Each structure stands twice: as C-alpha cells, then as structure tokens.
Amino acid sequence: MPFWAFQVWIKAYNMLSAIIAITLLAAFFGMVLGISAIIFKVKSNPIVDEIDKLLPQTQCTQCTYAGCRPYAEAIAKGEAPINLCPPGGEQTIHALADLLDVEVLPAPEDEGPKEPTVAVIIEEQCIGCTLCIQACPVDAIVGAAKQMHTVIESECTGCDLCLAPCPVDCIIMKPLKDTPITWKWPLPQNHANHPLLVSKTATVLDKSGAIG
Numbered sequence: 001m002p003f004w005a006f007q008v009w010i011k012a013y014n015m016l017s018a019i020i021a022i023t024l025l026a027a028f029f030g031m032v033l034g035i036s037a038i039i040f041k042v043k044s045n046p047i048v049d050e051i052d053k054l055l056p057q058t059q060c061t062q063c064t065y066a067g068c069r070p071y072a073e074a075i076a077k078g079e080a081p082i083n084l085c086p087p088g089g090e091q092t093i094h095a096l097a098d099l100l101d102v103e104v105l106p107a108p109e110d111e112g113p114k115e116p117t118v119a120v121i122i123e124e125q126c127i128g129c130t131l132c133i134q135a136c137p138v139d140a141i142v143g144a145a146k147q148m149h150t151v152i153e154s155e156c157t158g159c160d161l162c163l164a165p166c167p168v169d170c171i172i173m174k175p176l177k178d179t180p181i182t183w184k185w186p187l188p189q190n191h192a193n194h195p196l197l198v199s200k201t202a203t204v205l206d207k208s209g210a211i212g
C-alpha cells in the first residue's frame with residue numbers, strides 16, 4: 001500500500017471512530033435523560049389544572065397570589081376562597097363552585113365593569129432598562145437592553161403591572177379601541193325607565209289584567 005493511501009486510510013479510520021464515539025455518547029445520554037424524565041416526572045395535580053382552566057389567565061395578581069396558577073393551587077389546598085378573582089367576576093365564582101361542589105360566594109367588591117385598557121409605551125422616552133419586560137406576566141412587551149421597548153397590543157391584558165417599575169414613567173394605559181369583533185351596542189342609560197320598556201311593561205300588565 002502506498003504511503004499516501006495509508007495516510008488516507010488512517011484519517012478515515014480516525015473520523016469514523018470519532019463519529020461512532022459521539023453517536024454512542026449521544027445515545028447513552030439520551031437514554032439517561034429519558035429514564036430520568038420517567039422516574040422523576042412531577043405529576044401535576046388534575047384538580048389544580050381544572051381550577052386553573054377556569055381562571056382568566058390575565059396573571060394580574062389582584063387575587064393577592066403570584067398569578068392564576070398559584071391561586072388555583074391555593075384553592076385546591078383549601079387555603080383560598082373561590083371569590084378572590086375580580087377579572088373573573090361572578091361567572092368564574094359560579095364555575096368554581098360547580099367544579100368544587102361548594103357554596104357560591106359573593107363577588108369581590110363590585111366596582112362595576114372595568115373599561116378594557118392596554119399599555120402603551122411612549123417610545124421616545126424609553127431608556128431600555130427592561131424592567132417592564134420583567135414585570136409583565138404575559139410577555140406582552142418586546143425590547144432589548146438600552147433599546148426602545150414596545151407593547152404587543154394583542155397580548156396585553158391591561159393588568160398595569162408594568163407601570164410601577166418604569167423609572168421614567170413612560171408607560172400609560174389607554175382604553176382598548178373597539179374592533180368589529182369586540183364592539184357592542186351600548187346599553188341605554190337608565191334603561192329601566194326607557195320609554196320603550198315602560199310602554200311594553202304597561203301593555204303586558206294591561207293584557208294580564210294585573211292592574212287597572
């Protein structure tokens with residue numbers, strides 16, 4: 001065998017050995033990881049999952065817990081009542097009461113429906129400190145260190161948790177603009193006294209003979 005052919009053979013042999021060694025190592029570590037994943041798998045509590053599904057997932061922390069999941073865990077452990085979620089309102093309380101077969105509790109202080117809002121960053125004032133990104137529970141803010149930040153409107157839940165950390169107060173909350181999908185007819189003011197409703201009620205009462 002000529003010397004050059006011997007050199008080629010040695011190189012090919014070394015390369016093949018390295019490929020086989022790496023493949024065997026990858027297979028070994030893959031197997032170890034797979035077995036570890038099965039042995040050390042953390043089983044999630046199905047009732048916590050069910051409760052969590054009923055919560056609004058705005059992660060606003062108004063329930064005094066660090067987010068919807070921690071609140072769900074506290075409910076499942078019996079450490080928290082089912083009426084601590086203002087964004088969920090009565091609908092969530094009823095759903096939780098049905099799920100857990102417990103008594104319906106009164107909704108937290110009724111402040112009336114909150115106007116949906118969205119955070120807006122005044123971009124020319126942003127110093128790129130990234131504090132708002134760290135505060136946002138739903139990753140609705142994009143930006144990088146020392147670069148301008150902005151809010152992804154469709155992801156923002158309006159929780160306003162990003163306002164306080166901003167050192168230059170360049171985040172404001174704005175009412176969410178209606179879209180053809182979200183727009184609804186406004187309820188008439190004093191609708192109980194609305195002439196149409198009053199006349200309809202009078203007609204019904206007349207026909208039933210309840211009055212007059």
Ligand code: SF4
Nearest residue numbers: 060061063067068085
């Ligand atoms: S108040 Fe409701 S929506 Fe907000 S974090 Fe708590 S459970 Fe989630």
Ligand code: SF4
Nearest residue numbers: 136156157159160162
């Ligand atoms: S951008 Fe601000 S208001 Fe919007 S979800 Fe994030 S923290 Fe809440």
Ligand code: SF4
Nearest residue numbers: 126127129130132166
């Ligand atoms: S906290 Fe304020 S200044 Fe800092 S990155 Fe966010 S918007 Fe910009």
